[in-house]
Amino acid sequence: MWIETKTEVEEAGRSRASFSWRVLDGLMLCTGDMEHLDKYMQEKWFVLQLAVWGLRGVARVILANNPLSGALILAALYWASPWQGLLGSLGVLASTLTAVIIGQDSADVAGGLHGFNGMLVALLMGVFSSAGDWYWWLLLPACLASATCVFLFSGLTMLLDHWDLPAAVFPFNIIIVLYLLCTGTNNPYFPHNPVIPPGAVEPNDTALIAVEVIRGIPLGVGQIYATEALGPSLLILGAVVLYSPLLGVHAVLGSAVGTLAGLSMAVRHDSLYSGLSGFNGALGCMAVGGLFFTFSWRTHLLAIANAFLSAYSDIALSNLLGTVGLPACSWAATLTSTLMLLLTGSLAGYRIPIGQVKAPECNMCSRSQWEAGNTEERESTDV
């Protein structure tokens, strides 16, 4: 009996272990780039495929490439404001469908690369509109502007391909600036609010509230999707952590760096409280820390440096564009991250070619495999 009991206990332990392993396995399947899903989806209906492409596009805005993260983020947007959620969904669908129609590379479309710019344009058009929520006429320019992003993405990819640079969110930044310039603040059909630069002096300068400033750090992550509520911002942060915990850490770190930069330049309190000071820092920190560079202590320091550079550039560009009532959007983070990708010298050795960029954790694995492979090869060559 003893033996049997022992076996039973072992089996029970094994099954329990296997269960928790299975749960962990299932969880692991939902993290990272979820490439296995692509194979699974190939034979499915077009509408289902389009949904996955769209959700990948939603997550791509915050540099993640995971449809579940995309679903969480979309939920956060609908939670914050259903109208904004609708605009975002419409934007991502309009640009993905346009890419299919004008015959863009199918792998790019399936990876959500043609969706994220369109989504951001539609979201920001809703944020800046002064016509209020549920102004249905806005859907027309939102769809057209989202569709135009595909042309810009395709053209810029071709232009930047020579240096192996991504088109990133340049299309969004260009289109939203053109749209705001085109309509102006007093347009009879599509009016929008002018933007107040962060350097503008406030009439009654009260003391800073420390809690509000700290609250601005997670809000900075939410501001990447133009969300100003704490709950949805934390959900978005959770979606990033689901894709890659390392990326999530860099997002919060970057937002904190951006807030620090804002404090050192004495920007308007609103800028700090709403997280607007932080989001460019977050994007800059995420791009360098783990995503486009293999994670190591040197690239971690470079990521922090890029977050500072990105945050200060954002203040500068916001002040410049604010003189004509325009927002700086994510111009600063996009430009400084592009600059970092161009770096020469010993830091360039950590850079991952654009075609091989995956979740930061995968990047580390594949690099150690390469290096092991290289060492083996070298050894075999030596022998």
Next chain:
Amino acid sequence: MWIETKTEVEEAGRSRASFSWRVLDGLMLCTGDMEHLDKYMQEKWFVLQLAVWGLRGVARVILANNPLSGALILAALYWASPWQGLLGSLGVLASTLTAVIIGQDSADVAGGLHGFNGMLVALLMGVFSSAGDWYWWLLLPACLASATCVFLFSGLTMLLDHWDLPAAVFPFNIIIVLYLLCTGTNNPYFPHNPVIPPGAVEPNDTALIAVEVIRGIPLGVGQIYATEALGPSLLILGAVVLYSPLLGVHAVLGSAVGTLAGLSMAVRHDSLYSGLSGFNGALGCMAVGGLFFTFSWRTHLLAIANAFLSAYSDIALSNLLGTVGLPACSWAATLTSTLMLLLTGSLAGYRIPIGQVKAPECNMCSRSQWEAGNTEERESTDV
């Protein structure tokens, strides 16, 4: 006798037919790129050669490459304003001669590629000058600015060559903006009028006059040469039709699209009436529809999309540059057409390499020949 009579009738008919064929032949010789003229001109005097190069340069502004079209356009300019005609002639000569002196590629010079930017700069300097017509001192900066265009054209061609992009009218757009910035509105020697952005609100907002708006469509074609009269605009349109009827159709279509875009953004009435809303659309539509892409239904739709994009970008850039009193010139059409040339995906298959661009009708012939050749080759390889 009967037989003779019959023969006589036949001969008369033949000679009549041969006469009309000869007329048609002569007319055909005057359309398209007129490459046969280059061989004929090679042994002629330099002054005669220079005249042909200049006339090609004049036509190049509106994307045509035909000296007869150039002559017609120059006649239209002198008809609209002799002073403007003189400035334009001087500009095209100054820049073509500079190109000869600093030793630019002779094929480029003979094709008029170094003339059109110089011509536009001189024309626009005359239009914006507030010193009135026949202010002779203006000829000095006009000549110098036209000559500078050659340096910019040469440098930008080198820069854009990697992507097989043309320098187009970038030199003109850069130089005219620099000139207007340099002199300012209250310069003691070369004053100029400030530009009113199209989004500026009008004090007494009257109803739009439909006839005036429709009249603005052909005026949009004339506005490419900064002409605001209907007669000269129609003559310029005729010159385009002489080069290529397909290009002429796209010019009118693009101008109509631009006017439509202006209406949807509620621009100033003056902008619509004078054709200023239409000319960027016309340029964008012409560049994509037939010239840089083989004509087909897909590229025709792309041309219309580019006309819309170009027109909206023009409104946006005009509003931006208008804040410092500058015109947007043809920045919008040049930038969007450059973007379209960079497109990847299945639409890129229709693109014609810059070195092989001819009149749209020739482009269609040469493409069908290629394809036939390719099919034959493939068949012969298959066998």
Next chain:
Amino acid sequence: MWIETKTEVEEAGRSRASFSWRVLDGLMLCTGDMEHLDKYMQEKWFVLQLAVWGLRGVARVILANNPLSGALILAALYWASPWQGLLGSLGVLASTLTAVIIGQDSADVAGGLHGFNGMLVALLMGVFSSAGDWYWWLLLPACLASATCVFLFSGLTMLLDHWDLPAAVFPFNIIIVLYLLCTGTNNPYFPHNPVIPPGAVEPNDTALIAVEVIRGIPLGVGQIYATEALGPSLLILGAVVLYSPLLGVHAVLGSAVGTLAGLSMAVRHDSLYSGLSGFNGALGCMAVGGLFFTFSWRTHLLAIANAFLSAYSDIALSNLLGTVGLPACSWAATLTSTLMLLLTGSLAGYRIPIGQVKAPECNMCSRSQWEAGNTEERESTDV
């Protein structure tokens, strides 16, 4: 005895000749690029090496590559203002050390290529600061901004490498504009003076004083280092002549051309008197005349043309950036010189590849050697 006396005289003459030869030899050793110093320095202490790299960086601002010129210029800066001298020294050290730390190419660092942008940024931050001299807090942003220049220099070099273009002073121009935009005129920590555009009308328009205008020509050379005193400016000019007399001649010529351009556009008198009108012309003239192009009559004329283009562009850009209170720095000279390096046609034959650029006198020697070599080779091939 006679013989002996004669020998004595001869020997004395010889020794005198050999002495003056030795002096000339010693002087020759101090001119040009002083490449022999690099070999000599290789085994020395790091601090001494860093000093030489820094001095080369100081001289690189004015396109010279000679540590003695750098020392003379630094002396001139300390003479003009010890605070400015300190800022400049700190800037060049901060950026050179950053380049060492982030692992940039050691040959570039030793050539001072990573120092000159940082120095200029620190100098100009001191000039524009409205907090007065010896405001110690300024050292913090000065060091950080100088360090950032290394990232920009590295990234831009990679970007421009395809056309064999130098990054030049683009990093300085970008960083100083971003810094001034970031802080604004009424920043509580780092306030700065707004810049008055050269085209601004003066209230009481007095007659020009010819002597002051002529005095502005050497001051234009000093303005490259933001120095407004005559003595230091002449010392800086002397440092350039020590490196290469040909470059010195072009510096004065370019400054004169810039002053002439300023007169023709009726800029503010202050602009002419302080040398601000001249310094872009000087830089543009030096870059083309001798440095990046082999000296000949054709390139000499091109240098003068570039000086005019550079000076007029500077007035235009100053007027544009002046509307938002920003200076045009050396944007104009950098852009026009880059354009000249892109020129195609027969003038491109005079261009020296970036990797082989030395002092103008060396450039002429090496070119004549090439040509002699080419001729010999051709002859030997013919035989």
